[in-house]
Amino acid sequence: MKAWFAAHWRALGLALGNLAAQPLGSLLSSLVIGLALALPATGLALFDSLASLASGVSGRPEMTLFLKDDTSAEERAKLERTLRNDASLSALRFVSRDEARTDLARNGLADVLDTLPANPLPDAFILTLRAPDLAAFEAVQARYAHHARVEHAQVDTLWVQRLTALIDFGRLVMYLLAGVLGSALVIITFNTIRLQIMTRREEIEVSRVLGATTPFIRRPFYWLGGLQGLGGGLFAWGIAALSLELLAPAVERIAQTYGTVFSLGRLAPEAVGLLLGFAALLGLAGSALALRRHL
Amino acid sequence: MIEFEAVGKCYPGGHEALAGISCTIRHAELVVLSGHSGAGKSTLLKMIPAIERPTSGRVLINGQDVGHLPASAIPYLRRKLGLILQESRLLTDRDVFRNVALPLEIAGLSRKEAEHRARAALERVGLADRLTESPVALSGGEQQRVAIARAIVNKPSILIADEPTAHLDPAYAREIADLFRSFNAAGVTVIVSTHDANLFAGANPRLVRLSHGRLAEEAA
Numbered sequence: 386m387k388a389w390f391a392a393h394w395r396a397l398g399l400a401l402g403n404l405a406a407q408p409l410g411s412l413l414s415s416l417v418i419g420l421a422l423a424l425p426a427t428g429l430a431l432f433d434s435l436a437s438l439a440s441g442v443s444g445r446p447e448m449t450l451f452l453k454d455d456t457s458a459e460e461r462a463k464l465e466r467t468l469r470n471d472a473s474l475s476a477l478r479f480v481s482r483d484e485a486r487t488d489l490a491r492n493g494l495a496d497v498l499d500t501l502p503a504n505p506l507p508d509a510f511i512l513t514l515r516a517p518d519l520a521a522f523e524a525v526q527a528r529y530a531h532h533a534r535v536e537h538a539q540v541d542t543l544w545v546q547r548l549t550a551l552i553d554f555g556r557l558v559m560y561l562l563a564g565v566l567g568s569a570l571v572i573i574t575f576n577t578i579r580l581q582i583m584t585r586r587e588e589i590e591v592s593r594v595l596g597a598t599t600p601f602i603r604r605p606f607y608w609l610g611g612l613q614g615l616g617g618g619l620f621a622w623g624i625a626a627l628s629l630e631l632l633a634p635a636v637e638r639i640a641q642t643y644g645t646v647f648s649l650g651r652l653a654p655e656a657v658g659l660l661l662g663f664a665a666l667l668g669l670a671g672s673a674l675a676l677r678r679h680l
Numbered sequence: 681m682i683e684f685e686a687v688g689k690c691y692p693g694g695h696e697a698l699a700g701i702s703c704t705i706r707h708a709e710l711v712v713l714s715g716h717s718g719a720g721k722s723t724l725l726k727m728i729p730a731i732e733r734p735t736s737g738r739v740l741i742n743g744q745d746v747g748h749l750p751a752s753a754i755p756y757l758r759r760k761l762g763l764i765l766q767e768s769r770l771l772t773d774r775d776v777f778r779n780v781a782l783p784l785e786i787a788g789l790s791r792k793e794a795e796h797r798a799r800a801a802l803e804r805v806g807l808a809d810r811l812t813e814s815p816v817a818l819s820g821g822e823q824q825r826v827a828i829a830r831a832i833v834n835k836p837s838i839l840i841a842d843e844p845t846a847h848l849d850p851a852y853a854r855e856i857a858d859l860f861r862s863f864n865a866a867g868v869t870v871i872v873s874t875h876d877a878n879l880f881a882g883a884n885p886r887l888v889r890l891s892h893g894r895l896a897e898e899a900a
Contacts (some may be wrong), residue, residue: 388788395785588771594731595830596759597786598752 396604400612403581403605414577414613418570418664419620425563426625426652426660431632432555434650435548448522450510450529451537460534461508468510473525476513482506507536567667570617574610574671575678581606582679589680603680607672614668618661625652625660681706681742682728682838682869688736689723689893697723698893701737705871705886707837710864712880713873715890721873722766724890725842728871729758731765741838759787762831762839762868770815770826776802777811780829787834801829805859821852828859832868839863841872845879853879 404411450468452461461479468477480488485506490498498504514521522540530538582589589602633649640647652660682705689698698720705711713721726732727739730746739747746757770779780801784794802808805825815823824844831839841860845853857879864870864883872880877887889897 391788391790587769588773591769591771592782592786593755594729594758594763594765595783595786596755596757598755601755601786 392601392604393608396608399605400608403609404612404616411613411616414573415616416620417573418614418617418667419624421566421570422563422617422621422660422664423624423628425559425566426621426656427628428559428562429556430625430629430650430652430656432552432559433653433656434648435555436552447540448512448514448525449539450512450532450535451539452508452510452534453536454507456508456534464532464534465510468512468529471525471528473515473521474512475515478511478513480509480511482508485509563663567663570614570664570667571671571674574613574668575675577613578606578610578672578675579679581609582675599680603676606676606680607669610668610670610672610675611665612668614671615661615665617668618664621664622652622657622660681740682871683740684724684727684737685740686737687724687727687734687739689720689727689732690735696893698734701890701893701895703888703895703898705869707869708864708867709869710861710880710883710885711869711871711888712877712885713871713888713890714875714877715873715896718892719890720893721890722842723893725840725871725873726765728838728840729761729763730754755786759783759834760836760838762834762836764824764827764831764839764841764844766842770823770830772814772816775812775814776807776818776826779815779826780833783830783834797833797835798829801833802826804832805829819852821848821855824848824852824856825859828856832863836868838869838871841870843873843875845874845876 450464452464456464465477465479468474482504485508486498486504489495489506512525514525526538526540529535592602629649629651636647636649684701684703687698687701688696690696701720701724713724715721723732727734728741728746730749733747737747738745741757749757771782774782777798781794781798784797789797799808799811802811805828807822807825807829810818810822810826815826818826828841828844831841839860844860845856848856853876860870860872861880861883874880877885887897888895
């Protein structure tokens with residue numbers, strides 16, 4: 386095991402020496418990898434932020450039945466019994482006008498509410514459907530929208546479902562992009578390692594004659610590909626972090642104009658780890674292909 | 681002991697480089713292999729470290745058939761041999777010391793041990809003061825001595841040299857031949873191919889002459 390570590394240590398030293406011997410070329414190769422990986426990395430971070438926004442809202446779409454102001458307690462109880470007997474509903478919650486006011490005040494609208502002479506909010510039932518699809522919502526809405534004591538039936542969080550679907554779609558596009566660009570990066574590394582093998586052909590031949598095993602010869606190239614990929618990953622991290630930092634104020638301003646608070650998140654440590662690992666893996670894959678083909 | 685048993689080598693295309701070579705090289709012998717260009721000297725020497733494999737017959741080192749060794753075992757066989765082949769060029773991006781230390785790197789020796797042994801090998805060939813120089817800064821004879829130091833650094837029991845004195849002027853060639861004689865005197869089996877067998881005349885070597893891939897003459 387000690388010999389195995391020593392062999393890798395030597396190979397790592399050779400690979401670093403190789404990178405240092407051609408600083409500009411190494412830097413540019415890693416930069417190209419970084420630029421290509423930065424796009425999916427930034428996109429995924431963006432969609433992760435949107436996903437956190439969506440998950441902050443109840444993920445299960447709900448419908449709110451706003452009651453008329455003059456609804457008596459008896460009429461309200463009768464409607465509640467009807468709703469409880471509705472098999473298409475999985476949950477039911479009553480929110481009184483006072484509770485609604487307290488919630489609004491808690492969400493920063495206390496000043497506005499204070500200027501009003503009376504609480505303008507109605508009593509409401511919040512319904513959760515067993516099958517939260519559009520058809521089910523339309524059926525429930527049709528059933529209760531014209532009820533004598535219902536002022537308005539409103540579908541609350543269907544947009545969350547749509548947003549979640551869009552985010553999933555966006556993530557898929559980013560993963561596909563990462564896959565396509567990743568393949569390109571494997572080709573870049575393949576070519577770098579191929580050139581290195583050609584440059585070091587004499588050393589390889591001499592080493593073979595002197596008793597070098599195939600792993601001994603291949604190890605520095607694996608390290609070289611892996612390090613180049615890792616370098617690309619570091620560039621991608623830097624570019625993605627910088628992009629998110631630059632985009633964040635603009636996105637916050639846009640969100641404010643819609644009356645919401647939304648901030649772009651930074652790349653999570655596990656995402657950074659994944660990015661660096663993925664980049665290093667691509668480098669290794671490019672090396673492995675080049676070594677299989679040319680050595 | 682190295683045994684060639686009816687060794688033949690036929691390359692794709694039908695060129696027969698060796699045919700029916702049989703001879704035995706005993707421990708601590710000095711064997712001088714001679715013959716015209718294309719006689720098969722290099723092919724025969726390359727069969728010992730399994731760089732070439734016979735298409736017929738067997739090559740045995742201490743009873744082990746090297747022609748049928750698995751590919752994974754060949755590097756370990758080569759580490760036990762000292763090789764100065766025409767392909768064993770010096771690497772110009774390494775200094776003299778790192779060229780000589782390369783077999784030790786390959787064998788996985790510690791840096792300290794490698795340094796000690798590489799210095800000793802360079803002292804043995806009289807180049808201890810040229811450690812940090814590039815091989816291109818050395819004369820042809822000095823480069824050949826560096827190649828010899830690289831070959832002996834692993835303390836091999838068999839030393840194989842293919843035309844080590846080619847392209848050297850007579851004075852340098854004699855120096856190199858003297859080095860081989862001294863290794864042989866220290867108990868190393870030395871097999872050297874040359875166009876000029878007279879260089880080794882003083883050491884009373886065993887002469888083996890090849891002609892057109894066949895054993896033409898063998899004399900002590």
